[in-house]
Amino acid sequence: MKAITPEMEYLSTRQSAKVLQVSLGTVQKMVELGELIAWKTRGGHRRILASSLEQQLQRRKRAMRQKSTQHCVAMGIFRRTENSVALLEAIQDWQLKVEMEVAVDSLEGLMKAVSIAPDLIFLDALIPPVEQVHLIHYLSKNKDTQRIPILVDEGFIKLHPGVVTLADENAGTRSSVPEELKEELENGLIELNPLIIGYPATDPEMDAALNPDNRHELLEPLFLEALSRKCF
Incomplete structure (x- = not known):
């Protein structure tokens, strides 16, 4: 899993997919459902807020701990x-x-x-x-x-x-x-x-x-x- 470093404020859809270990389609769906915060550049490229990715990773960890039993x-x-x-x-x-x-x-x-x-x-x-x-x-x-x-x-x-x-x-x-x-x-x-x-x-x-x-x-x-x- 690719780590999110402090200097990274936002990531591309492809980078986000690598961080979450999911496909590009899943990342796009998560954005549409409001699970990730994103916007589009003037060139039409989607950028995803790094902090929302970190929150998603933390939710996964909490869910894993809570539901492991x-x-x-x-x-x-x-x-x-x-x-x-x-x-x-x-x-x-x-x-x-x-x-x-x-x-x-x-x-x-x-x-x-x-x-x-x-x-x-x-x-x-x-x-x-x-x-x-x-x-x-x-x-x-x-x-x-x-x-x-x-x-x-x-x-x-x-x-x-x-x-x-x-x-x-x-x-x-x-x-x-x-x-x-x-x-x-x-x-x-x-x-x-x-x-x-x-x-x-x-x-x-x-x-x-x-x-x-x-x-x-x-x-x-x-x-x-x-x-x-x-x-x-």
Whole structure:
């Protein structure tokens, strides 16, 4: 993690992403949600106040200390069994105690999520994009799951509008995405939803710097962030 030095009053979006160990998209979303203080230069470049980054880091540390003994129930919906096994093994080393229910099928995952009402829901990056759109739609609409944070691949968050368009083109005259859902997407179902939290999985900006073990390590603070956003 890159340190913030006393002479640094503000940082670029890219520098801020390195400090927080998140993607550029996550930093931009944090600015939009008011979690980071930023402004734009005359040239249109975003600058983020260093003190607000420091506050964010301190909040993370406090959350880690406060919730290190907390029992968290998570629901993981995966495409492949081996992906669920890898994450289940990784969370054994976390300070946060996580009990994860697993489904390797979207319908099973939806039914389990409604049944157990977990603290957070994790969507595997290998779930087909259109299927992820439908999952988020149903989870956000169901009264038993609509207040539960959902961890979603950063790459999917960036690409989902194009994914929907491509799905329509491939389907021909019969659209695979209902008009109601398209309207919800246009109104910010995913990118403006504070309960949608991105995690690095297929983000090319971070691919070169991260191996699978690093990715799993980065998930723990994101799980904590999800818990802090959960609406009771």
